[in-house]
Amino acid sequence: CWTYEAMVRIVGAKPIFIETTRENEFKIEPEKVEEALTSRTKMLLLNYPNNPTGAVMTEEELRPIADLASDRGLWVLSDEIYDSLVYEGKNASILSIPEMAERTIYVNGLSKTYSMTGWRLGYAVAPIELISEMNKIQQASTSCAASFVQAAGVTALRGPQDFIEKMREEFRKRRDEIVKRLNSIDGIDCPKPGGAFYAFPSIKDLDISSLEFCELLLQKAGVASVPGNGFGPYGEGHVRFSYATSMKNIKEATEKIKEVVEELHK
Structure with a gap:
């Protein structure tokens, strides 16, 4: 997503872009990830299904990325906002790899699956210690999502899914x-x-x-x-x-x- 760079820079960090290619269906390659890592690397940001390419990765393809993150002690932020829009097969999440639960921040929202663009309602799954710190930032910035937006989100999640x-x-x-x-x-x-x-x-x-x-x-x-x-x-x-x-x-x-x-x- 085009906003990632600004998000990284606003906290004083430096974004390092990793090239993906048409020849590899715009899937991130572990060799290129490893080449981009430095002693100062803290997090790997993944977005699959991908904006803008529409690329999708399998669990088999994510496994070496997960191994790299584990070996190097990296956090992984996995943006899976398009997870319901996979046309052949199903979306694979790096969070489904057992050892990744302790170092993954999974983010999603209701804007794509439930066509609630503009409602600005999302959620994160991460270790409780990190969620606690995220709550502090939320309280000091946007406070919370509007109550009627939260109610609409619950209705969407509990309603028919067909x-x-x-x-x-x-x-x-x-x-x-x-x-x-x-x-x-x-x-x-x-x-x-x-x-x-x-x-x-x-x-x-x-x-x-x-x-x-x-x-x-x-x-x-x-x-x-x-x-x-x-x-x-x-x-x-x-x-x-x-x-x-x-x-x-x-x-x-x-x-x-x-x-x-x-x-x-x-």
Whole structure:
């Protein structure tokens, strides 16, 4: 998520970005994690299913990351806000690896699964000593979530859950549609995301920066997107499109994107 860097810097820490690649389905590789570690490293931040790439990791793939964290005495913050939006198989959490419970901070919320964006209701799972300290910060900053928001959250959690599968199936259809359409555009290469509701195509063959391309789409076509470098330096050459919209909008937007790209080729 694009806010991670600011969160790290505001507490006086230094964020170190680890490159993930299209060739490895944007999954974090233990070798690259190890290369990035220093004697001052305190925490590893994971976000799977991932924003902006939509990448998903299996427990088998998370295991060497967990081993590294254990061996080096690192905390792991695992942001799994998109855990209900995995299209093939199920989400794997590093928290499910037994020895990781004592060094993992699991964070989630209701904004994605229950479409409660803007309600700002989330939760964390961590060792009790750490939760106690987190409570102190919460009390001194935002105090608490509004009472009516908490009540709405309880209602969502206790209510029928069958709609989640229907929502997931609809997003799967939209994912397949936007990926198919983006890949039909000369100069755009879009992998199929395994989760979340974002497409993260490469535009490297268009000979234009991510920011310039996003500005062009907005100004010429009225299509909103996010430049890949907004998520860190390794995102350059990519843009993020959200398919949390109607199929009609997806079809219209991709036609407009195609027109803009065709103009670039002239």
